[in-house]
Amino acid sequence: MSELFRLIDRKAVFSLVAVCVLEGCANRAAYRTPVTTFQDASSVMVHSARIYLTQLNKIERDAYIRRQAANNQHIRLDEIEKTQSFSPEEIAVRLEALNELSRYGELLGHLANSDAPERITASASDLADSLQRLSDKVSQLARRPTNSKFVNSAGPAVKIVGEVASIAVEKKIQAALDRAILSGEGPIRDLIHAIRDDITIAFERKRNALSAQRVDYVDAYEDTVGTDNEANGDQRRQRANELIAYLDVWESFPLSNPHEGLNALADAYSALVAYAKSPKTPTDLSGLADQIELFAARANRIGGVIQQLEKNF
């Protein structure tokens, strides 16, 4: 009889372990598609944001040079320096933060998709190391007030991602995934919003610069109006075509605003959190998938327009 009880007990324990293991796997499997979509769309969004941040100084520099040329004025390097919004280091740290956000998305993807703990450990360990370096660089930016929002939001986000990476290094996959999604929401949202604000400024400054160029193209065309000979006619038609092409760029430019895409990224992150907190029913999963798809659609649309603008202009 006691042997029977031992057998029943062993069966019960085995069943309990099996249920736990399967549930863990099922939970990871449920995350799989939306997290992969989230990761892909994040990469597109980070790439788009990277283009804007990289262009931040170029926009101001080019606008100054064009202004001086249009007004027949001298160009001075010290004046160019004054136009720059961020130092190369300030831009580099923001780009690095974006890169870490993207790698964090990759880690989430590995956690949700991979059954190879070594791969996760290597990825998480690498992320934890680079986060430490990023943290040091971020603290050096604190001296300038303009960086305060970015610095204040990057610190907590770096800390949370570092903790998740540490758990993942220990191969506690489900725990790391839960920690990533539950603890990381606020700090990651704040960091995304801080970067979004910097990029929104870059977008507005670029809109300003592109708008000024409309007038340059119109002026260039107007310079050819009046004298009606063959050479002038050719030049006039050429400038008309240049104006047409430029106004096409101007017309599509508003569609490249990364503001909405970064908001969608933050919303998608919140949807992941909501799902993690939910009973994880098929309805919960469906809600998550819808939100992530919405983000992916926005990210891909914006990414496509930005790539087109880069190609054409």
Place this chain on the structure above:
Amino acid sequence: MSNQELSRLDLIRIIGDMITAIDVARGSLPKGSPERKELDSWRLRLDAKQHALADAVFDEGTVAYQSASADIDHIASAMSEAIMDVNNTAQTFENLERLASAIDDLLDCAASAFKPV
């Protein structure tokens, strides 16, 4: 949009809208005309102020910030359509003077800002 909702980014966008409207007016006037030259000058000034605003840090909860930002929004809303009317530049220049003054008031209440000339 209520006054409380006007962030620094909203104001940068509002000033950007004014600048692009000025460009429409500039691109509709002969390059050498006095009105065009004055609009060119106003564009330069507003561009410098938008740049200064982009670099400034504010406490958006202060009464001074909210009052100055509401003034900017009010003036910009009132002049948004008229600014492109090249037959009424006198009114436009008067409005631009008020707008520039309101932006200066805002920059004065920044915790940190580079003041444009």
